[in-house]
Amino acid sequence: MKTTILIVDDHVLIRKGIRLLLEGLSGLEITGEACDGTEAILLAERHRPDVILMDLSMPDGLDGFAASQIILSKLKSTKIIVLTMHDEEIYVRKALQLHIHGYLLKNSQANEIQEAIRAVMSGERYYKTQIPEEQLSRLMKVEGTESVLTLREREILRLTALGYTNIQISQQLSISPKTVENHKSNMMQKLQLKDKHDLIKYAIKNKFIDLF
Known part of the structure; x- marks a missing residue:
């Protein structure tokens, strides 16, 4: 059975690029594309995808964090992987606070996205950013409820x-x-x-x- 994917990004070229990357990988099926958080919620409820690749900065409608919070409260089995340009600690910490399953940067390779999808579908968290590994590990240990700093x-x-x-x-x-x-x-x-x-x-x- 294929893993179903919903792509959420406000830029159509980025959505098409992600779709092109994923369509070349086996075991994945794209069920839809959304241009903002509001549409993401509607399509998530309609298609109930296994994984949502979620952009964060979407100026029109709900942003990625707000949409993720709503989707996770409604669809317990759906996994969300943030796919963003933001690698700052404040964003990663927010994702952890919301119990978002994965976090990747938009310059990630196709195999990294595939690895992230496999990980979250196996019940693991998959966070890969430019934050130093030790700092990221500390953030994840405290479940994102606080900074590594006191x-x-x-x-x-x-x-x-x-x-x-x-x-x-x-x-x-x-x-x-x-x-x-x-x-x-x-x-x-x-x-x-x-x-x-x-x-x-x-x-x-x-x-x-x-x-x-």
């Missing part, structure tokens, strides 16, 4: 990205400047970053400024 570390990271000095951060959080510096060192070790400049870039890329 709440205090996230507070310090946010203030650092906003341009606060160690002394200003220490005054705002009622801790010593030395403690602030120790937290930054711990964060760089956890995130496998080389220096404080990389730490700031990480905070901006992963939208820590917007998290509080």
Whole structure:
């Protein structure tokens, strides 16, 4: 029996490209294509696909996260694999929080998509992004309910990205400047970053400024 697939993306050329990739693989059957989250829900209920390949950024209608949440609440046996350009931690963490089964980047090869489909159909999670493997493993262990960083570390990271000095951060959080510096060192070790400049870039890329 073939695994049935629903493709969801707001760009028709991307949908056709994904269809072309998958039609060359054995054991898969495309049951439909949707251009936004609202249509994805309708087609999911109509066709009850085994797997949905879900884009995240769809400006017209519901986005991929909102659509996934609704679909997963209605169709317990359907698996969802996010297929997106976003590899930031905040997106991966959101996918884990919603219990989305897989997460791939749009530059993935056909064999990677096939491997992801096989994995989720076997009851496994399949997350493959550009986030360092150790960091991704930590995220998955906590089921996406929190960052690999502690709440205090996230507070310090946010203030650092906003341009606060160690002394200003220490005054705002009622801790010593030395403690602030120790937290930054711990964060760089956890995130496998080389220096404080990389730490700031990480905070901006992963939208820590917007998290509080």
